[in-house]
Amino acid sequence: MSQKPNIPLCVDLDGTLIRSDIMLESFVRAFKRHLYIVFMVPFWLMQGKQHLKRELANRSEIDVENLPYDYEFLEYLKAQFGEKRELVLVTGSYKKYAEKIADYLGIFSGVVSTDDAVNLTGRNKAEYLEKTYGKRNFDYAGNEAKDGHIWEISRKAIVVNAKPGTIEIAKKSCEVELIFDRKTASIKKYLKAIRIHQWTKNALIFVPLLASHEFSQTPLVISALLAFVCFGLCASATYVVNDLLDLDADRANSYKKKRAFASGDISILHGLMIAFLLFVLSMIMLFFIPWKFAVVLAIYIGTTLIYSFKLKTLPMVDVIVLAGLFTSRVVAGAAACKISPSFWLLAFSVFVFLSLALVKRASELINLINSKKEQAKGRGYSVSDLTIVNSMGTASGYLAVLVFALYINSLDEKLYKNPGMLWFICPLILFWISRIWLITARGNMHEDPIVFAIKDKGSWVVALISALFLALANQSYIQIQAL
Incomplete structure (x- = not known):
């Protein structure tokens, strides 16, 4: 040769x-x-x-x-x-x-x-x-x-x-x-590139509908389903754009360098075309959903783009923005179904998602330590920040449990026939938050905690048991304000 x-x-x-x-x-x-x-x-x-x-x-x-x-x-x-x-x-x-x-x-x-x-x-x-x-x-x-x-x-x-x-x-x-020769990118690779697994986050759109006990209203269910697909398409477009804008940082990361665009498995040109197509499809669907949802989606898009260009490099600002983007899905679901989300639901969402955002950053810092690096490329964190990130993340998760407990204490029997059953959910959430942070501290956390939770049997067990207690408590369907 x-x-x-x-x-x-x-x-x-x-x-x-x-x-x-x-x-x-x-x-x-x-x-x-x-x-x-x-x-x-x-x-x-x-x-x-x-x-x-x-x-x-x-x-x-x-x-x-x-x-x-x-x-x-x-x-x-x-x-x-x-x-x-x-x-x-x-x-x-x-x-x-x-x-x-x-x-x-x-x-x-x-x-x-x-x-x-x-x-x-x-x-x-x-x-x-x-x-x-x-x-x-x-x-x-x-x-x-x-x-x-x-x-x-x-x-x-x-x-x-x-x-x-x-x-x-x-x-x-x-x-x-x-x-x-090299194998061409499969359909699975393209689905992974648009983060189809991240669509699980969009299930938050249904939370206001379920919490308000309006899930028996067919028009509202249809509206929530349309909002779910519309938000998913738009979010996927922003994920692609974010990956394209973050190529250098992803390639310097031991895990993210395997992503479709960073590795070259899918071309940048295809990425631009995919983002444009997903965005157009999302905009078309807006004609069939209440206009307030469109306002929330526009704020989400604007915030995501600003995050991709600048905010992701600012320590603490980035995780607060991520928590807000998660919570925006709850607000979007309420707007699509014309339901007013309560203080309790929004407060719980913010603290939970802030904790998960900090899990993501803590995982990245642990990977840096294992790679013998000091500074995260494209981020505002260094390995010396790990201790405070861990502290803030666990505190935020426990605050979410506290908010949920205070919510239960404020309930009467108009919404739940057996509200006392909800107390059993508190230790389950406490266990799940603590377990997530313990796994992170041991260096076994996937950099995206949502992906980890989808694949984690323990998370599914907690979710199923919580759903059981919620069903036992949820016997009445009186129409009042959402959770």
Whole structure:
């Protein structure tokens, strides 16, 4: 498999050496820094794609060390480098990042890339290589159908992460020496990318309906179901946007680097398309839900975007905002069903979700300690904050139990025939909160406590027993204010 050292191997970057596209990587980072970028892109593109790439590169910074490299192909290149073969990075990406990547890897003898004069892709790249090396005097590693222009003048082809049609183009153009194949993202991977499992959070939309004992009203149930789907679609869109804006931080995280966009399993372009589609579907559904729900959803979207751009970097502000975003689902459910949530329900929600948000941060800090790092990338926390985060998180969880106990003490028999049965739920919540924090302290907590709770048998047992006591207490269906 080794090659003659005098035959250079020209290597493509986007989609070949890395499982991503540098121009799109630049776009999401530039957009995070300057929102107006999205309006400037069409004008820059009209001046040529190389001009667009330059403007995006000048307004962004990419951590090239944590890019999603195709490590199997990279190992092959390192082996070729060890055999003294000439390797040249030939890419349509702008020179700023092409040169940084080449410097970081240290295996390329030269870099040829898009500059201010030419966009080095397709035929432009083929013309350059033919002029520099001549026909059949170089090998080329690529991944796209448009690389066919280059393979037609190459000695041999190395095909990386390509579709079947591209492989056929390469075979018709020249001898294909190697194929580095990679499975395409499955439906399951896409569902995970939009955080379909996080839709369980949206069950909070039904809480005001259940707490007010209005669940026998079919129109309200339908409205709550529509709100559930609408909120889920919108939340999924914001999750995708958040992941795209947080690529560098996710790639520096031992767990989050496996996420679909951070790992390159799903392209940034697909992510942008998915977010747009989900958002449009969510907006269409608003026509069938009371307008107050739309107001709550708009506040949720605005807060989420501000969180993604800035608030997530501010310690304590981030967890309070997360608690508010959780609680907004309860408010959204009340708005969809035209029910007024009470002080007790909102107070309980805020304290519970603040505790869970702090669980998430504590888990991240423990992972930092295990990775022998001091500071969370893209966050405002350091490992020295773990003790106070633990203290605030447990205190917030116990305050939620206190709120629930005070609520029970304020009840009369108009809402529950046997309100005393609700007292049995208090120790169950106390046990669950304490157990969550104990698991976190031991370093066994999934960074997302909601995902952990979904998979955790203990959490399901607590939920089922609590539902049983609630059913025993809930014998009367008198219409009064929600919990």
